[in-house]
Amino acid sequence: MPLESALTPETTRPTLSRRFSVAPMMDWTDRHCRFFLRQLSRQALLYTEMVTTGALLHGDSARFLRHSEAEYPLALQLGGSVPDELAACAKLAQSAGYDEVNLNVGCPSDRVQNNMIGACLMAHPALVADCVKAMRDTVSIPVTIKHRIGIDGRDSYAELCDFVGQISEAGCQSFTVHARIAILAGLSPKENREVPPLRYEVAAQIKRDFPHLEIILNGGIKRLEDCHVHLQTFDGVMLGREAYHNPYLLAEVDRQLFGATTPVLSRIEAMQSMRAYIAAHLAEGGSMHHITRHMLGLGQGFHGARRFRQLLSVDIHRTSAPLALFDQAAQLLEGR
Template identity: 80%
Template sequence: MTTSIAPTPASTRPEPSRRFSVAPMMDWTDRHCRYFLRQLSSHALLYTEMVTTGALLHGDAARFLRHDECEHPLALQLGGSSPADLAAAARLAQEAGYDEVNLNVGCPSDRVQNNMIGACLMAHPALVADCVKAMRDAVEIPVTVKHRIGINGRDSYAELCDFVGQVREAGCRSFTVHARIAILEGLSPKENREIPPLRYDVAAQLKQDFPDLEIILNGGIKTLEECREHLKTFDGVMLGREAYHNPYLLAQVDAELYGAQTPAISRADALRTLRPYIERHIAEGGAMHHVTRHVLGLGQGFPGARRFRQLLSVDVHKAADPLQVFDQAVELLAGR
């Protein structure tokens, strides 16, 4: 479901606020997930899953770039290491109406390493700088970088400063720092999100030593109380798994982190807003679980939560009328 509204020209688009953002997460932050999360928060910056330059330039670009107008503010995360290809992909992102393009220098998986994508690029700061410069020369929207505090074999603070310094010289002004190193051999991506210790102190030192840069903290943040504490040091916070598994946390973001006066949407109303979207998706040949798999985190901490999750994860696949099952799930949320 794409919008019929023409994208706002990049030159007139405001810079997105990165005070609070939801991280790019493979297989999770697809367009259906982002549509749902936007019902909870108007201000949170949302990121796509990582999209490789090859997928955009040699695959079905329209499918990868597809989004609904309501998802804004919205950033596209790219994976790649060819300056020319990244520049071409960034142009596609701008033409599609994205508010920002972000370069992935943090993913530790073997598959992306073999294609010179992700965290392995921290060993090649000059190449990352060339990539950023090529993208910035190609587009008017902001070009940002998401990276680790280091990789095994290149994990000193001096090397981190060298990386950030070279990329800053290429014109990047916003860095999202996952405050763990990545261990590129022997650990899975999941283990790389858990085993290397969090080092918020390293990220804080980076902000102190590069005060002119926007430094966004990522890694291990679970509550809005923690967000408020980190915002005393950093320019923004990015939540990943917690925002996905406990999405109702976003319903308080606008009031607590942006000072919005509008009351938080209820769990039931957040789900009700999805019904027309799901109807359109089904009419286009999609399945309801493409959307509802992302809302299961709403079902926790109240009587009937388990039944809610069962309805949308199990019963929906058996039902002749899945929308009827959806309506039952909404009723279970009423008053929550």
Template identity: 60%
Template sequence: MSATPSLDGAIHNSGPSRRFCVAPMMDWTTSHYRYLARLLSRNTLLYTEMVTTGALIHGDTERFLRHDPAEYPLALQLGGSNAGELAHCAKLAEQFGFNEVNLNVGCPSDRVQNNMIGACLMGHPDKVAEGVSAMIEATSLPVTVKHRIGIDGRESWDDLCEFIEKVAAAGCRTFIVHARIAILEGLSPKENRDIPPLKYDWVYRLKETYPELEIIINGGIKTFDECHEHLERTDGVMLGREAYHNPWLLAGVDAEFFGDAAPSRSRHEALRAMYPFIESELERGVFLTHMSRHLLGLFHGVPGGRQFRRYISENAHKPGAGLEVIQTALEKVREPERSAIAEA
């Protein structure tokens, strides 16, 4: 892994395609998941977990921003509200080679609310605009915002438009819209992912109202058919849990949405391509479970997939567990004679 800009010398500050994205998800979209995802799709835009500005400024910056150049295109998602701190962290994002820096205005947890981070900022559009303006001034990277369509107490269409207009006036051109409100009082973060109803029509209406802005839709999207429906009305789609629990879905993205061949022809091929990375991480002192937990869904719905998951779950945590655990687990899934990308 490298915490430095790409070793190939390429410039990674041009705006990436957001036609198909995987959402930032705490504890899930780690560098180990992202490495697997990139073996399945070259074009999908990947996002880090949310990293708070405080963690980057006062914590182990190298650890939080560590990634492999193979993960590009890659966006860093920040959590914070202090304009100066956001600007500092935007500079770090560029220094460390990310392709985009994104501000989290959607996380509904109590912990982040208490630090003026996440969805509660929907109620403070001027503060978001101030932060976005500072970030844009500090970096040449694209600065984007991921947000809800509202929060309790500020959930009207006019409230949403006020937020969009103020943040756009600060220079933001890309809005990633989770098509639900966040209920900050009374619902857990998990409940906030399911209980508030999806209002895709609001996101479509945003694109119609502000055609000059790039509008990416997020929330509850699971299939390519759904993606195509949304792409008729928006500029891009962002998938979350489906892309994590069923990562092989990503193997169809390049052909389906970009007209490119997939980098891996089979699940087996993709996993074997990850072996050198796993070995290098083990040598660095990373426990196998930190990597293997992201592989459990790779054979979702495939004969032998359950045995694959069970073997990893029962053995990856043992002292000294190494690559042989993954290799033995893979033997429990028969490799197809003719490798082909499965339908999503």
């Protein structure tokens, strides 16, 4: 059965598992990206972009919460540090149908620091614990956290244990650990993803010292072979930019990591599974580029890949027949 029909809202809601997830990424993991990734993997847990409490409580909450039921299992990542506000947003997330609420304690950008959001919260474990407790007291869906192994000025292992310990005492049972510190003074967000060294051994020690907690490893993971290795130590793995730039790796996730026996989609099948979704978006007045910008990674490693990407990133802005151009690009995936 094609995934386009297999993933309709009428099908049984899948069980949430954090064995494999795709990280929340600003400007990337929007609802169109998530719908596309879901065509490739039925089991991967998908995350929204980070949404601030202010955006949800004082902005267009319907737009920020909008998603398709075909995206499940799906988690909403929140940015904030006021317990009551986070609780109100968690309630909105549960009402909207999300499977999980995740608190961002890892983003290092200046903008979120100035609003007490993201990695700077690692210096305030008691406040984070209050935030987690407020959300858990309000909703029945899981409340999880994504964090670094430390920040500049608070990067000892003892301080990390104190952080995890206080948050777990507030009731959080699942921690996604980006195995780098965040350097909040002097490095850009991009540099913070690359300059601080990966220290998987620190995350592994957290799992040993807190064996009752679910510990998900994030940071620098690029291959499913690496996922198999890390899953011998951790409860799950989270991929970020590699999953976005090379999305076809998700086509093997269900079979390799979840033991599924369903056929693996070819690249052209993954492409074609999006056609009806794109047509519906165009009918609503949307642009095909809103969706296909997330699909450029299908064009990797074969003759014609460059032309595929050019059609969907350059020519797309010049055409008056977007679906015809889409079909032209899809033909380049024939046999891939």
